Amino acid sequence: MGLRVFNYAQIDWTRLATASSLRRRGLRLSPGQQPAGCYERAAGRPRQVLLYWIEEAQPARRLTKAQQQALQRAREGWRQRLVCSSCGETIEPERRRRRLRICWACEEAQRVRARRQELRAWLREELARDIVVLDTETTGLPSDPGFQVVEIAVIAVTDGRLLFHKGVAPGTPGFIQGRKAAPSGSLPGVDMAASSLLSCAQ
Known part of the structure; x- marks a missing residue:
C-alpha cells in the first residue's frame, strides 16, 4: 500500500513534521518509526517529502562535548566557504560552486593592485633612464x-x-x-x- 499523500495546505503541522523539522524540535525518529505520509512539491528534489507523527518521535540524544566541538568546527568550515576570505562578505553562488574562496570584488581589487605594482616597477625602470x-x-x-x-x-x-x-x-x-x-x-x-x-x- 502506498503512502498517503497530504494536501500541503491542509497539513496539521502541530501533529506532523518532516525529519528536519523533528531535529529542530529536539526530536528524532523512533526505532522503526514509519512515515505517516508525504506531500508533493512542484519543484526541487526530492519531489515527495516524508511526514512523521510528532507524538511517535522520541527526544534526541544529547551530543557529547567532543561531538559538539566537531559539529562546531564543521559549521565554521562551512561558513568559511560561504564568505570571502578577504572582506568577509558573502561569496557569489557561482563562485562557491567553483570552490573559490574570494568574492569577485576582492579578486578584481587584487588584480588592479597587481597591475599597479607592475606599472610602478616599469615606471621606476624607465625613470632610471x-x-x-x-x-x-x-x-x-x-x-x-x-x-x-x-x-x-x-x-x-x-x-x-x-x-x-x-x-x-x-x-x-x-x-x-x-x-x-x-x-x-x-x-x-x-x-x-x-x-x-x-x-x-x-
Missing part, C-alpha cells in the same frame, strides 16, 4: 585662428634640470620680447609633469 619632458606654450588651441607655438622648454625628469628653453614666433601676442631661459623650478607646467611621473613611480 635619461627621460625628458617637452612643454610648449601656444596662443590657444590648434583649431583657433592664427594658432602658433610661442615657447618651448625641455626638462630632465631624473634631476629636474632645465635642458632647453626658447621663445619662438616673436611676432605673436603671447611672446615676451627679450625673455631669457628660465631656471629650473620656474616653469610650472614642466615641473608639474616631472613631479607627477616621480610620484607615480613611488
